[in-house]
Amino acid sequence: xxxxxxxxASDIPPQFRGGPLDQRLAEMRRVVATMKHASAADTLxxxxxxxxxxxxxxxxxxxxxxxx
Numbered sequence: 001x002x003x004x005x006x007x008x009a010s011d012i013p014p015q016f017r018g019g020p021l022d023q024r025l026a027e028m029r030r031v032v033a034t035m036k037h038a039s040a041a042d043t044l045x046x047x048x049x050x051x052x053x054x055x056x057x058x059x060x061x062x063x064x065x066x067x068x
Contacts (some may be wrong), residue, residue, distance in 0.1 A: 024054055026064035 047059040
């Protein structure tokens with residue numbers, strides 16, 4: 001499975017569905033956009049440091065939205 005694996009809405013915990021998660025994803029996407037030449041591992045590390053409360057699958061979702 002690639003880093004751009006799809007995440008389904010049913011995989012997102014109820015407390016993160018809707019507005020707050022979308023806002024956090026938007027914040028993470030802005031960070032990812034500034035890291036265009038960073039490796040996926042470096043990008044995940046930075047997102048983990050800046051967004052420790054966000055699950056890995058959602059950090060990967062933010063990265064995958066910038067791929068392609």
